[in-house]
Amino acid sequence: MRSPDELRALVEARLAALPFAAELGRLEEALRYSLLGGGKRIRPVLCLATGEALGRPPEETLDAGCALELVHTFSLVHDDLPALDDDDLRRGQPSAHVRFGEDVAILAGDALLAEAFRLVLAYPTPEVGRVLASATLGMIGGQYLDVTTDGELDGPGLAELHALKTGRLLQASVLCATAVAGVDERGWAELGREIGLLFQIVDDILDATGTAEELGKTPGKDEAAGKVTYVSLYGLDRAREFADEARGRVLDCLAELDADTSVLAQLVDTVRERRA
Amino acid sequence: MRSPDELRALVEARLAALPFAAELGRLEEALRYSLLGGGKRIRPVLCLATGEALGRPPEETLDAGCALELVHTFSLVHDDLPALDDDDLRRGQPSAHVRFGEDVAILAGDALLAEAFRLVLAYPTPEVGRVLASATLGMIGGQYLDVTTDGELDGPGLAELHALKTGRLLQASVLCATAVAGVDERGWAELGREIGLLFQIVDDILDATGTAEELGKTPGKDEAAGKVTYVSLYGLDRAREFADEARGRVLDCLAELDADTSVLAQLVDTVRERRA
Numbered sequence: 001m002r003s004p005d006e007l008r009a010l011v012e013a014r015l016a017a018l019p020f021a022a023e024l025g026r027l028e029e030a031l032r033y034s035l036l037g038g039g040k041r042i043r044p045v046l047c048l049a050t051g052e053a054l055g056r057p058p059e060e061t062l063d064a065g066c067a068l069e070l071v072h073t074f075s076l077v078h079d080d081l082p083a084l085d086d087d088d089l090r091r092g093q094p095s096a097h098v099r100f101g102e103d104v105a106i107l108a109g110d111a112l113l114a115e116a117f118r119l120v121l122a123y124p125t126p127e128v129g130r131v132l133a134s135a136t137l138g139m140i141g142g143q144y145l146d147v148t149t150d151g152e153l154d155g156p157g158l159a160e161l162h163a164l165k166t167g168r169l170l171q172a173s174v175l176c177a178t179a180v181a182g183v184d185e186r187g188w189a190e191l192g193r194e195i196g197l198l199f200q201i202v203d204d205i206l207d208a209t210g211t212a213e214e215l216g217k218t219p220g221k222d223e224a225a226g227k228v229t230y231v232s233l234y235g236l237d238r239a240r241e242f243a244d245e246a247r248g249r250v251l252d253c254l255a256e257l258d259a260d261t262s263v264l265a266q267l268v269d270t271v272r273e274r275r276a
Numbered sequence: 277m278r279s280p281d282e283l284r285a286l287v288e289a290r291l292a293a294l295p296f297a298a299e300l301g302r303l304e305e306a307l308r309y310s311l312l313g314g315g316k317r318i319r320p321v322l323c324l325a326t327g328e329a330l331g332r333p334p335e336e337t338l339d340a341g342c343a344l345e346l347v348h349t350f351s352l353v354h355d356d357l358p359a360l361d362d363d364d365l366r367r368g369q370p371s372a373h374v375r376f377g378e379d380v381a382i383l384a385g386d387a388l389l390a391e392a393f394r395l396v397l398a399y400p401t402p403e404v405g406r407v408l409a410s411a412t413l414g415m416i417g418g419q420y421l422d423v424t425t426d427g428e429l430d431g432p433g434l435a436e437l438h439a440l441k442t443g444r445l446l447q448a449s450v451l452c453a454t455a456v457a458g459v460d461e462r463g464w465a466e467l468g469r470e471i472g473l474l475f476q477i478v479d480d481i482l483d484a485t486g487t488a489e490e491l492g493k494t495p496g497k498d499e500a501a502g503k504v505t506y507v508s509l510y511g512l513d514r515a516r517e518f519a520d521e522a523r524g525r526v527l528d529c530l531a532e533l534d535a536d537t538s539v540l541a542q543l544v545d546t547v548r549e550r551r552a
Contacts, residue, residue, distance in 0.1 A: 021410065023417035023440055026424075078386060083378035102359035103423045106382065110354060111416045113386065117393045118409040126397045129405060133394040134297065140387045141299035147379045148302075164299055 001052050001260065004045055004267045011044040014062050015069060020115060030100045030108035031115070035073050038091040042271065043068040043173040046195065049267055050177035050188070053259040063119050064128050064176040070116035071136050072169060075143065077109040084147060087221065120176075127179040131172050138168030146227075153228040159197075166203070167196030191253040191264075198246035199271055204229035205239050210275065247272045277328050277536065280321055280543050287320040290338050291345060296391055306376045306384035307391070311349050314367040318547065319344040319449040322471065325543055326453035326464070329535040339395050340404050340452040346392035347412050348445060351419065353385040360423060363497065396452075403455040407448050414444030422503075429504040435473075442479070443472030467529040467540075474522035475547055480505035481515050486551065523548045 002010075015035060020028045044065030051061035080087040080095040081102060088098050097105035113136070120129040142165025145157075153161060171192030178188050207222045208231040222229045230239040250268050254261040278286075291311060296304050320341030327337035356363040356371040357378060364374050373381035389412070396405040418441025421433075429437060447468030454464050483498045484507040498505045506515040526544050530537040 021413035021417065023414040023444075025417055025420060027417060027420040074386075078382055081382065083382060104420070106354055106357065106359060107416055107420050107423070110350075110385075110389065111413060113389055114409055114412045114416060117405065118413065121397075121402045121405045121409055123402065126399065126402045126405065129393065129397045129402065133390055133397055136390045137297035137387060137394065138299040140383055140390060141297065141301055141303060144301060144303040144380070144383050147383070168299075 001263050002048075002058065004049065004263065004270060007045045007048040007052075007058060007263075008041050010048065010058050010062060011041045011065055011069070014066055015041075015044075018066060018115075018119075020111075021118070024111055027104065027107060027111060030096060030104050031112055033099060034077050034090075034096045034108060035070065035112070037093050039069070039073075040274070041069060042199070042267075043072055043169060046170065046173040046264075046267060047177045049263045050174045051180060053257070053261050053264055054177065054181040054183060055259075056177070056181050061177050061180050063122065064132075064180055065173070067116040067119040067128075067132055068169060068173050068176060070112045070119065071132065071139070074109045074112035074116065075139060075169075077105055077112065079143065081105060084143075085221070085225075123180065125179065125182070127182075128176050131175045131179050135168040135172030135175075138164045139166075142166070142168070150226055153233075155233060158228050158230070158233060162200040163193070163196065166200045167193060170196035170199055187253065187257050191250065191257065194246060194250045194253055195268065195271070198243060198250055198268070201230050201239060201243040201246055202272060202274065204231050205236065205243065206275070207231070208236060243272060277539050278324075278334065280325065280539065280546060283321045283324045283328075283334060283539075284317050286324065286334050286338060287317045287341055287345070290342055291317075291320075294342060294391075294395075296387075297394070300387055303380065303383060303387060306372060306380050307388055309375060310353050310366075310372045310384060311346065311388070313369050315345070315349075316550070317345060318475070318543075319348055319445060322446065322449040322540075322543060323453045325539045326450045327456060329533070329537050329540055330453065330457040330459060331535075332453070332457050337453050337456050339398065340408075340456055341449070343392040343395040343404075343408055344445060344449050344452060346388045346395065347408065347415070350385045350388035350392065351415060351445075353381055353388065355419065357381060360419075361497070361501075399456065401455065401458070403458075404452050407451045407455050411444040411448030411451075414440045415442075418442070418444070426502055429509075431509060434504050434506070434509060438476040439469070439472065442476045443469060446472035446475055463529065463533050467526065467533065470522060470526045470529055471544065471547070474519060474526055474544070477506050477515060477519040477522055478547060478550065480507050481512065481519065482551070483507070484512060519548060 047065035048058045048061050077096045079085050080090055081097055088095055096108055120132050142161055145161045146165055174188050174192035178185055254265055323341035323344055324334045324337050353372045355361050356366055357373055364371055372384055396408050418437055421437045422441055450464050450468035454461055530541055
């Protein structure tokens with residue numbers, strides 16, 4: 001089985017070589033700029049690692065993984081727009097709308113989403129696309145909660161927002177692989193949910209403690225925007241305890257699955273220990 | 277076989293009853309506002325009429341037709357944004373961003389696109405979704421040409437822009453039905469292309485001659501924005517000749533198809549004679 005770093009290298013190579021629709025013309029430049037500007041590739045790597053745990057070679061899950069990264073990138077491009085989070089910096093570079101203008105950024109985000117569906121629709125089964133569509137809608141629902149509930153969330157509200165905005169696509173990273181493999185979601189859906197929660201708590205901690213250099217984006221944005229996070233709601237120490245508890249639940253899920261989950265366990269440690 | 281008006285009634289009823297993802301929460305209101313605010317439903321009606329010409333009951337093509345209308349509505353919501361066409365009026369009502377704010381309008385457009393794919397992914401064959409994804413990407417490529425080539429287009433450039441921006445989704449209205457029916461695209465793809473061209477020429481004529489009341493949107497927008505149209509490039513009389521020539525080619529296509537195309541011929545007359 002391949003290590004997370006080996007899987008990441010496969011993902012990077014495929015993303016760089018991804019053929020886009022010829023009709024996009026020079027808009028393709030804006031898609032590639034946002035897609036290839038770095039990023040941890042946690043979603044595709046999680047998809048490939050899940051596939052390997054199920055005995056499927058990475059080649060089979062690679063395009064599903066890339067589709068997840070396309071949807072993630074679409075959400076970042078639109079989230080960064082002035083009308084939404086208004087963020088000028090992304091992965092250490094000017095955001096798409098700063099680089100190309102708002103009109104092109106909106107269209108580039110739209111095209112990234114459509115390309116993601118084109119990619120999953122190439123699978124013989126529509127099940128992969130169904131997982132992606134459902135998760136994308138959940139994510140958009142989370143973005144809507146995010147822009148309409150600034151500063152008004154309690155603990156359960158925050159958990160719901162995160163479960164949608166970040167959680168659904170991370171969970172889909174696991175479930176796209178089970179869809180490709182044609183296996184029952186049982187156990188895997190819960191694993192995906194817990195990984196999503198762990199990821200988001202760590203994200204909130206990093207926003208409060210990371211530097212712009214480490215993060216490649218403006219730190220402290222959540223606090224400055226008056227956004228409710230695990231850190232603002234519970235304090236840094238308690239948030240770190242939450243993260244460790246979430247990690248424990250993820251490892252419990254892994255232990256219960258009838259699959260070789262050793263690489264997935266490595267990946268979970270990367271998520272908990274990441275600095276950016 | 278049902279008349280275009282009967283097919284339109286089926287489409288309206290299904291659009292009004294369409295279940296959206298529960299996770300969208302109150303964002304659903306913005307989707308319904310844009311989707312149910314009128315509109316000719318030419319794409320879904322064309323899809324259903326093609327299905328009937330192929331012997332398929334409207335129930336089979338109805339969700340593909342609704343998906344086409346969702347993609348069309350997504351494109352209108354994003355096109356109307358201040359960063360793109362900056363249009364405050366749509367179908368006689370305030371545009372989505374005027375009614376709900378830019379942030380919600382961007383997310384509503386995204387959600388309409390994702391819902392469209394969720395709908396076509398419910399078909400047992402991924403072929404319907406493949407047609408829709410390809411057409412959506414072509415349409416976005418056309419929108420990109422539109423925002424980046426203001427006033428610089430010659431005849432062939434204008435034809436390419438229209439073939440992408442308007443033509444691809446109209447063509448897909450025919451090809452989604454052939455995909456549902458599982459028949460060869462031959463003949464039908466050309467029919468779809470010619471209908472798209474006819475539709476766009478008539479659209480350019482209406483923008484130059486219609487009233488706001490008739491159109492439900494600001495007339496003369498193209499001219500005011502310095503956009504190249506069939507009317508600006510060739511004059512009104514020649515544009516009308518082009519429309520009649522295009523109609524003739526559509527009828528030639530229909531005559532060559534081995535199917536009962538009588539309702540499709542009625543529909544073509546509606547497109548040519550429409551006042552809005």
